[in-house]
Amino acid sequence: MAGVRFEKARRVYPGSTEPAVHGIDLEIADGEFMVLVGPSGCGKSTTLRMLAGLEEVDGGRVLIGDRDVTAVAPKDRDIAMVFQSYALYPHMSVADNMGFALKVSRVGKAERRARVEKAAAMLGLTDYLDRKPRALSGGQRQRVAMGRAIVRSPQVFCMDEPLSNLDAKMRVQTRADIARVQAELGTTTVYVTHDQVEAMTMGDRVAVMKDGVLQQVDTPLALYRDPANLFVAGFIGSPQMNLVDAEVDGDRARVGEGVGAYAVPLAPAVTAQVTGAVTLGVRPEAWRLLGAGDTADGLEAEVLVVEELGADSYVHVRRAGSGIDTLPLVVRTDPRALPGGGAVRGQTVHVAVDPADVYVFDTATGARLRA
Structure with missing residues (x-):
């Protein structure tokens, strides 16, 4: 596992003169759960995708541990992505979905099964390993997607609004599951959401963004009690x-x-x-x-x-x-x-x-x- 560092990382989309992310400086400690939060279009997903290698970095650097990964291919960054869409293979069982990346990497069958069973136990999926995704609820499918990331034992989890497809009750339960599992694993996690309640209840620290600019980074309680500016004050807190x-x-x-x-x-x-x-x-x-x-x-x-x-x-x-x-x-x-x-x-x-x-x-x- 390793920490993550953005050093004046910048992204300008083709055809645009205004950066989607303005030279962000952000350091995420090894094992930390960092949440990027802000309204639509604030640059939070672009920042996550720069870390994952899915967006080019037009200026500055991105580091995982002491390794500069700015120009490294996504598959070589040792990260695991969890998206808002579950992206499960409908013809495969839960166990096969969770272990598919390991199979592609030629991990042995016995070790693959052991990793899948361990992740399933953490996520409450042991009784569902032989089922197909269509037999699961939305929350269970999202846990399968989580399990698929967990079995790879990456250095960093990247999660892009993974709960947005769930109903309100299921979101509450699943966000608690994600926070618990991340704490047990101790894997550095960068989590993107537009929901400030998710940010406040899940993150060790929260980074608030607006218009591609980092506004404030602090613990959830410190953001609530001591906002740096008018935007943070109005964005953090419900009501x-x-x-x-x-x-x-x-x-x-x-x-x-x-x-x-x-x-x-x-x-x-x-x-x-x-x-x-x-x-x-x-x-x-x-x-x-x-x-x-x-x-x-x-x-x-x-x-x-x-x-x-x-x-x-x-x-x-x-x-x-x-x-x-x-x-x-x-x-x-x-x-x-x-x-x-x-x-x-x-x-x-x-x-x-x-x-x-x-x-x-x-x-x-x-x-x-x-x-």
Whole structure:
């Protein structure tokens, strides 16, 4: 096994003047589970395919361990790919599908069977080895595809949105299976997804990309608690961070005018960095619904929708005095702790936030303004 390193790796597709990936620098430790996440077109799959040798590298280098593989053929890179399509041979049994690459490599029958059985035991496929793919569920077929990669004992696993064809319940189960198996094997893994929940629940670290540029790399919790910029703040977290336009007014950021106006105190170090427009970020759980007698310092808002999830409620509100095109704010609450069982649609409520829980961003640049 080995680590992976991208050194200013760049890819420009033929016919395009703008790089799909802008000179990415990223180091992935031996045995690490690294997730590349971002919206469609951000360059995450291109980055993975450069590692796998399926895309040319137009600048910089890609290394596996200490070996420069930039110009090495895919078959000689000692990596195993898992795609979103299972790509199983329908006429072969599960065991034959899993062991096919070993057969092509002329691995002996006894060793081939031993490797397949070991991988099947890890993936819960022992009872299905003699079945054909058509007799399996989508989740089981994806585990067969995983098993086909595992038996090869590669230096690196490359996984390109392997769960996108599964239903919601199966995705939850299969992502847990992949994370568990990767931890048991200790194989360096680079995993691509557009789903930030997958990224947060699976990766040792997460690399957030936008427009071919690496925005931030950190542990899932650090990305959530300490986003580097406006994009990362809005992308990481479910429901996403509430982002509100405001104006710096002295030592405060003012949201709205007249009825429904709300002011958040700012640290001097923040006001010294910017004048005019800022964007305030508040996580849904940082808002608190105020009681009827405690509204003086709260933001007045109308309840639009209440999502009841049992232990949590997501209350979608629109601040008073704002237009219908204003994005709703999402307030995460515990319905058991609210008078009368919680908020209801059409109700006027007041919400407030501790200034320490407010993130401040320069609207023009997206940069985080730190106290």
